[in-house]
Amino acid sequence: MNDNNYYIESEIGTLRKLIIHSPDGGIGKIIPGTFADNLYDDIVHLKSMQKEYNHYVMLLLYFLDPAKIDYIKNCQASADEKLKANCFIPGKKEYFNSDKVLEVQHLLELILKDEKVKLRLISAVCSYEESSHKTQLQLEAIDDTALLAKILISGILPKEASGSHEDQYIFPPIPNFIFTRDIGIMIKDHVLLSRMATTARKRESLITKFLAMYFLFKEDPNKVMEVIEDSDFFLYEEMERKARFISIEGGDIMMIHPQHLIVGCSERTSSNAINEIIHTIFSKDLGIEKISVVKIAKNRAQMHIDTIFTQVKRNVWVLYGRYSENIIAAENKVKQSYLRRLMHQPDLVGIEEPEILQFYKPADAFYKPEIDYSVDKKLSGIEELLVQVSVEDYHCDPADVKIIYSGGNEFPYDDREQWTDSCNVVALKEGVVIGYDRNDYTAESFRKNGFDVITTTELFKKFDEGLSPQSIKNTLILLPSAELSRARGGSHCMSMPLLRDRLV
Numbered sequence: 154m155n156d157n158n159y160y161i162e163s164e165i166g167t168l169r170k171l172i173i174h175s176p177d178g179g180i181g182k183i184i185p186g187t188f189a190d191n192l193y194d195d196i197v198h199l200k201s202m203q204k205e206y207n208h209y210v211m212l213l214l215y216f217l218d219p220a221k222i223d224y225i226k227n228c229q230a231s232a233d234e235k236l237k238a239n240c241f242i243p244g245k246k247e248y249f250n251s252d253k254v255l256e257v258q259h260l261l262e263l264i265l266k267d268e269k270v271k272l273r274l275i276s277a278v279c280s281y282e283e284s285s286h287k288t289q290l291q292l293e294a295i296d297d298t299a300l301l302a303k304i305l306i307s308g309i310l311p312k313e314a315s316g317s318h319e320d321q322y323i324f325p326p327i328p329n330f331i332f333t334r335d336i337g338i339m340i341k342d343h344v345l346l347s348r349m350a351t352t353a354r355k356r357e358s359l360i361t362k363f364l365a366m367y368f369l370f371k372e373d374p375n376k377v378m379e380v381i382e383d384s385d386f387f388l389y390e391e392m393e394r395k396a397r398f399i400s401i402e403g404g405d406i407m408m409i410h411p412q413h414l415i416v417g418c419s420e421r422t423s424s425n426a427i428n429e430i431i432h433t434i435f436s437k438d439l440g441i442e443k444i445s446v447v448k449i450a451k452n453r454a455q456m457h458i459d460t461i462f463t464q465v466k467r468n469v470w471v472l473y474g475r476y477s478e479n480i481i482a483a484e485n486k487v488k489q490s491y492l493r494r495l496m497h498q499p500d501l502v503g504i505e506e507p508e509i510l511q512f513y514k515p516a517d518a519f520y521k522p523e524i525d526y527s528v529d530k531k532l533s534g535i536e537e538l539l540v541q542v543s544v545e546d547y548h549c550d551p552a553d554v555k556i557i558y559s560g561g562n563e564f565p566y567d568d569r570e571q572w573t574d575s576c577n578v579v580a581l582k583e584g585v586v587i588g589y590d591r592n593d594y595t596a597e598s599f600r601k602n603g604f605d606v607i608t609t610t611e612l613f614k615k616f617d618e619g620l621s622p623q624s625i626k627n628t629l630i631l632l633p634s635a636e637l638s639r640a641r642g643g644s645h646c647m648s649m650p651l652l653r654d655r656l657v
């Protein structure tokens with residue numbers, strides 16, 4: 154266990170506390186014409202998605218807060234239909250409300266009880282969304298903080314609150330808030346706030362900043378790290394501003410080992426942000442000695458590095474084969490390689506080979522932030538990086554390192570299943586990870602690599618028959634995912650871990 158309230162130094166230590174957000178009404182308002190604006194690719198059936206998400210919540214509670222499972226079971230056994238329905242809905246008085254599986258909307262409700270915070274947040278959101286003064290006053294007049302939290306997230310002002318004949322849409326929805334991985338990232342006992350790349354997710358950043366300052370790190374605001382553009386940023390012309398722009402999303406940052414941080418340079422996390430992150434982390438006494446930067450092409454299908462790989466055990470990873478230098482090299486040997494070379498566009502798959510650069514903390518104790526780093530090491534690709542973490546950081550035998558590939562590395566299942574987040578798993582503890590039930594070929598690869606594979610429905614039955622969650626080892630647990638996967642994130646994306654045990 155850990156004495157800290159919030160502490161993360163690995164991706165696989167036993168998970169004790171995290172932040173989630175259940176799919177809210179905003180998701181049910183997306184139309185095909187707003188897919189791009191909302192970062193969605195499909196219409197999602199909200200009710201089905203919520204049912205699937207409840208499996209995720211139950212699974213987390215079985216492992217992190219079993220007392221709440223008893224509560225939920227009691228609710229479900231009750232004749233009170235309201236109790237049954239509401240126990241999963243944040244903001245309802247029947248909500249299960251765990252202090253291990255924390256819900257964004259509930260935390261927001263708590264901080265809004267402080268009048269000063271309430272006025273500040275309303276003002277910030279209304280300014281950002283360019284609301285009318287009337288809207289601002291309407292929000293300020295709402296005393297029910299659960300309702301206000303819901304409005305600030307969903308953007309819907311119900312008719313009862315506005316005195317109008319119908320509900321009003323006062324802000325756009327923020328349908329990606331379910332991907333709490335992206336809103337901020339714990340680095341040891343500090344949090345690095347994200348700075349979302351797109352307008353669709355900016356209100357998430359704003360709300361998260363308030364949660365960090367007025368709830369999570371209220372007593373210790375120095376532990377909140379923010380990376381922003383230099384003060385003269387606004388004076389530059391457009392092209393230069395683009396180069397200096399800072400965006401960070403949590404899906405690109407992995408606290409992979411107590412001394413090693415991995416950062417993705419992607420569609421969502423800019424190179425200037427990474428430059429600042431490196432300076433910020435190295436100038437703090439966090440014990441991080443090495444930062445690896447994984448530079449990938451800007452690509453919707455792989456918007457963050459956690460859509461390409463995640464860690465399962467010290468020596469086991471799940472990876473999208475098209476980003477593996479070993480697979481690329483093997484493919485270049487096959488007959489088709491002549492075709493690849495002869496074609497005017499040799500890159501058949503549309504994926505640029507990633508570049509991996511590593512930077513080491515300078516030995517100079519009097520570190521100066523203005524030092525311009527040169528690259529300390531360049532790796533051949535992502536697989537070399539993953540093997541390096543297993544072997545050099547975790548001291549595994551190189552012969553024991555296993556890479557499980559998306560879709561069994563078989564075309565077209567590799568591409569299909571990467572799209573539905575086969576590589577995006579979160580560890581409940583070392584070796585026990587959550588995936589999606591639709592990724593059949595990836596699940597088969599887990600089996601071939603010695604893992605048990607079980608659906609949540611089967612697992613819950615076993616728990617009810619007396620199996621203890623603590624006894625589960627080397628297992629891929631599959632969530633129902635017909636709708637969940639359409640929002641384009643898996644369990645890794647749907648979790649912001651706050652506390653994990655240190656690995657011994």
Ligand SMILES: NC(=O)NCCC[C@H](N)C(=O)O
Binds near residue numbers: 191457640641
């Ligand atoms: N870490 C992640 O990969 N998060 C998934 C984000 C999906 C969301 N629809 C987005 O495009 O931002």
